[in-house]
Amino acid sequence: MKNVKFLSVIFFVAFLTAFASNVAPKSDFGGYFDIYLKNNCSKEVEVKVRSDGSTSVSKYKAGDKVKVPVKAGYEVYVDGTLLIKLTDSESGKEISLCK
Numbered sequence: 001m002k003n004v005k006f007l008s009v010i011f012f013v014a015f016l017t018a019f020a021s022n023v024a025p026k027s028d029f030g031g032y033f034d035i036y037l038k039n040n041c042s043k044e045v046e047v048k049v050r051s052d053g054s055t056s057v058s059k060y061k062a063g064d065k066v067k068v069p070v071k072a073g074y075e076v077y078v079d080g081t082l083l084i085k086l087t088d089s090e091s092g093k094e095i096s097l098c099k
Contacts, residue, residue: 031071033091038065041098048077
């Protein structure tokens with residue numbers, strides 16, 4: 001009888017966890033969204049995406065368009081110059097790396 005109650009509690013907790021993960025908004029689980037970095041320049045550029053304490057560095061050739069997962073607050077630098085500090089409103093947008 002003790003085992004049946006224990007298994008029932010485990011099953012109930014597992015069910016609630018599964019239900020909660022499907023009901024909660026996606027932003028509660030990381031808040032990532034995609035942006036598209038487009039190199040409209042006539043040359044290769046170095047792009048740094050800076051977040052809390054870390055930096056990702058990539059080089060894009062002229063004409064490249066790349067989907068990048070980011071969060072609000074990330075900063076995008078092109079050849080060492082700040083291009084944009086991202087907000088949620090940039091979700092899904094194409095960002096030109098040349099001004």
